Amino acid sequence: MNKPRVSFFREYRTILIFFLVMLVLPFIIGLFEGSTPELVWNNQGTYSKFIQGxxxxxxxxxxxxxxxxxxxxxxxxxxxxHAMFFASAAYATGMLLKFTSFPFWVVLVLIFVLSVAQALLFSLVLPRVKGITFALVTLGMASVFHIVVTSTDLSKYTGSDVGLQGYPVPAFFNASAEKLRFYLIALFILVVTYILYKSFVKSPTGRVCVAIRENEGRAMMLGFNTANFKILAMIISSFTAAVAGTLHALYQPAIIPSIADLGFTVTGLLIVLIGGVGTLSGAIIGAFVYKLLDFGLRRFIGEGASFFLGAVYVVFVLFIPYGIVGTWMVRRLGWNQACKQGWQRLLRVFKSPPKD
Amino acid sequence: MKIFLRKNSALLITLLIILVFLIVSSRGMSTQDFYITVLRSLSAGSVVFLVAAGFSLIFGLLDVLNLAHGTLYMIGAYVGWTVFVRPDTFVDLLAPAFLLLSGLTLTGVLKRFTGKFTLSTTARRLISWGMIALGVALAALILSRYPIAMWDLENYTRGPVTFSFFADKEMRLPLEHLSFEKISPVLGILGLLLSSLIYASGIALLGRETRAVGKFNWRSIILFIVLLAAALLVIIFNTPLTEWLVKIDSTWLFLVAIIVAIAIGVGLGAGMETTLIRPLYNRPIYQLMLTLGLSAIGVEMVQAIWGRPGFIMPRPSIVKGSGEGCPATSLAGWLENKCATIQFFEGRIRVYDEIIIPVLGIIVLIAVWILLKRTRIGMIIRAGVQDRAMVEALGINVRRIFTLVFALGVGLATFGGILAAPSSGLNTGMGASLQTSALIALAIGGLTSYPGAALGSLLVGLVQQFIIKYGQIGIEIPFTDIIFKPSPPLVPASTVLLMVIVLLFLPGGIMGKKD
Structure with a gap:
């Protein structure tokens, strides 16, 4: 495993650029509407705050x-x-803050324990079922959670259909008062998670996970206990989803039960498919595309928005076959060449003007 | 005998469990309640089965998890409702439908010409999809000016809800007879024909194989002319046809509605498979995204055309009577007086919901079973589910069988939709909830197994209906005085729990093959 050392900054160039751009974006938007960076820093400027949200x-x-x-x-x-990981963390945050007086770090530890427990619960069925059956079993478990959350018998704790409301949020994470701080926290968590994920995929453990995807039998034959690797991936994934759920609970004023149903898992799947499966950076790009499309269509079209959203999916599948990042990776070589040729042609025009 | 027992152990155990379940539940409730609940479970199971069977055939042969199946079921119900309640709309739509279809019969002929152009793949795809979009846009433009009698979503007194209310009371609201006003008939007909030719040539260009078809296909030309003639005939005899449809007994009209619903399903299925699903066979996960997108489009279109509020569908006249001699005491009495209900012990059962739906469900079950087991096509389908590459290697055109199976599956779903509509009513959420039930039924029975789909649907129906019934009368928990009443959310939860338990012990489902 002697690979050339690549410096950290070079390796994560793109995500660091993304980080910097996102860091200054609220201030730039503030400038457009006429509020100085100082005002934005003090959480003024309506439009900048809206974009931050x-x-x-x-x-x-x-x-x-x-x-x-x-x-x-x-x-x-x-x-x-998968929505169960997200929703259970959101509900746990809300309920722990509302009904107990634990300090916030205890809440975080409990959520970590909860997410690991759920990952282990899913892992219980892992050795028995594979493929689409695994999808259906997990769907079943998540549906039971959704039904528990929406059931009227527990409305005192979960708020059933209306959702969980009125839980106190710690002052440090108060999004309505300190939106910019929350924005920076969320951005920081996203970038750190991305870098950790990338290095996980590049580590020997991550390589085994990729091998399991490609051919589980072969990975097993090489002597890896694939079940352990799957459980590890499940725990990491569950914990990340739980962090996202906690952020969601802290940011939103209420937790509605729709984040626990199949639709939300499908949202995640669609984002991954839009961005490109197995690319990680595709998830970020996909989330941007998905949310902006959803928001824009609902804002400008209103009722018929999901018609166009559905049409966009169909067009996406037909014309961007492997998601944005995936298709870019497939076509990069060809495009690079075309770009280079076009650039050279352009240069030639400037360098030697055609003689009369 | 021993081998038989070992081979079918899972099935036998399941049947035993059903038997025990039935015996136990029969003690908790009165005999009459028990039989009615069993009949209701059969009815619910039949509808679930119609959707699940198509789903499992498609998944088994094509490996496509068609998440738009529930939406197609819903479209079947709404189309059937239109034929049944607004025959005038149906007749007005018939001619444009024929015209728009007529172009598609010519794709084979058009391929001879489009095959001559040599284009790069990207250009070919862009041009063909552009032509399809152009054709559809032109058709939409002409249809917006074409005289079609419609209900009015803005005006409540002429909305779908009011129409079905009056049709249920045997009083038809005055139907409309529109004439060509906004567009001249010649322009309308020629425009529709032109648009269908444009998108047909787009589809012809889309096909991967570019070689020209060897023999000039006269059959498709004849079909084209027949469709054109049919469209012209329908336009000329529009009014008499509508009046005839209004006059005939509503039982016959219901049969027409069923046929139209199945035809729409078959057409939609074939169209979906040939244009959208076919390019995706080598990237299975993106089929999920495509069918999800199609499902969203379908639901939104149903909402735009038929409106958001749900409505009822009137029952056909043969199960509607309530006058003298009703409720009937026997089946013969029902046929004589066309009663809505039959006397059954002290209670009554509804003929349509609890007898006709299960009977039709069982008939379809047997018919498709015969198709699969006794015909050549069925043999190819079964072989394809086992090993697709091998069937292809034997020189059988599997692609055509794919289209056929997709069309058959969607046709079954739309049939289920129109069958369920009179008993459960129509609303825009009916597709999603039934699709979940069908998926659960398939997971229980085995995803690619046809008898498994039937067994799973039966189990789902039984569990759902018994939990609903116990929600009304309560369960006495043994050795205690507590009476437990399951709340409505427990109905989906119970089927989901059943699925999880079954999958934990039999990962492939009851009848599925073992890994």
Whole structure:
């Protein structure tokens, strides 16, 4: 395993550029509407705050989709119950803050324990069922959770259909008062998670996960206990989704039960498919595309928005066959060449003007 | 005998469990309640089966998890409702439908010409999809000016809800007879024909194989002319046809509705498979995204055309009577007086919901079973489910069988939709909830197994209906005085739990093959 050392900054160039751009974006938008960086820093400027809110939602979605990509795109486990990881963490945060007086770090530790427990619960069925059956079993488990959350018998704790409301949020994470701080926290968590995920995929453990996706029998034959690797991927993925869920609970004023149903898992799947399966960066790009499309269509078209959303999916599948990042990777060589040729042709025009 | 027992152990155990379940539950409730609940479970199971069977055939042969199946079921119900309640709309739509279809019969002929162009793949795809979009846009433009009698979503007194209310009371609201006003008939007909030719040539260009078809296909030309003639005939005899449809007994009209629903399903299925699903066979996961997108489009279109609020569908006249001699005491009495209900012990059962739906479900079960087991096509389908590459290697055109199976599966779903509509009503959420039930039934029975689909649907129906019944009367928990009443959310939860338990012990489902 003697590979050339690549410096950290060079390796994660793109995500660091993304980080810097996102860092200054609220201030730039503030400038456009006429509020100075200082005002933006003090949480003034309506439009900048609005964009921050939209971006926080995108970051949370991206975190969720990235955890789904680790499970589905990297390890090859198609789960239809992923929303449960997200929703249970959101509900746990809300309920612990509302009904107990634990300090916030205890809440975080409990959520970590909860996410690991859920991953182990899903892993219980792992050795028995594979492929689409695993998807259906996880769907079943998540549906039971959704039904528990929406059932009227527990409405005192979960708020059933209306959702969980009125839980106190710690002052440090108060999004309505300190939106920029929350924005920076979410951005930081997203970027750190991405870098950790990338290095996980490049580590020997991550390589085994990819091998499981490609051919589980062969990975087993090489002497790896594939079940352990799958459980590890499940735990990491579950924990990331739980972090996203906690952020969601802290950011939103209420937790509605729709984040626990199949639709939300499908949202994650769609984001991964839009971005490109197994690319991780596709999850971030997909989250941007998905949320902006969804938001824009609902804003400008209104009722018929899901018609166009559906049409966009169909067009996507037909014309961007492997998702944005996936298709870009496939076509990069050809495009690079075409770009280079075009550039040279352009240069030639400037260098030697045609003689009369 | 021993081998038989060992081979069918899972099935036998399941049947035993059903038997025990039935015996136990029969003690908790009165005999009459018990039989009615069993009949209701059969009815619910039949509808689930119609969707699940198509789903499992498609998944088994094509490996496509068609998540738009529930939406297609819903479209079947709404189309059937249109034929049944608004025959005038149906007749008005018939001629444009024929015209738009007529172009498609010519794709084989058009391929001879489009095959001559040599284009790069990207250009070919762009041009063909552009032509399809152009054709559809032109058709939409002409249809918006074409005289079609429609209900009015804005005006409640002429909305779908009011129409079905009055049709249920045997009083038809005055139907419309529109004439060509906004567009001249010649322009309308020629425009529709032109648009269908444009998208047909787009589809012809889309096909991967570019070689020209050797023999000039006269059959497709004849079909084209027949469709054109049919369209012209329908336009000329529009009014008499509508009046005839209004006049005939509603039982016959219901049969027409069923036939139209199945035809729409078959057409939609064939169209979906040939244009959208076919390019995706080598990237299975993107089929999920495509069918999800199609499902969203379908639901939104149903909402745009038929409106958001749900409505009822009137029952056909043969199960509607309530006058003298009703409720009937026997089946013969029902046929004589066309009663809505039959006397059964002290209670009554509804003929349509609890007798006709299960009977039709069982008839379809047997018919498809015969198709699969006794015909050549069925043999190819079964072989394809086992090993697709081998069937292809034997020189059988599997692609055509794919289209056929997809069309058959969707046709079954739309049939289920129109069959369920009179008993469960129509609303825009009916597809999604039934698709979940069908998926659970398939997971229980085995994803690619046809008898498994039937068994799973039966189990799902039984569990759902018994939990609903116990929600009304309560269960006495043994050795205690507590009476437990399952709340409505437990109905889906119970089927889901059943699925999880079955899958944990039999990962492939009851009848599925073992890994």
């Amino acid at each position: 939209l971006l926080i939602e995108i970051f949370i979605l991206a975190l969720f989709a990235m955890s789904y990509d680790l499970l589905f795109g990297i390890t090859g486990l198609l789960s239809f119950g």
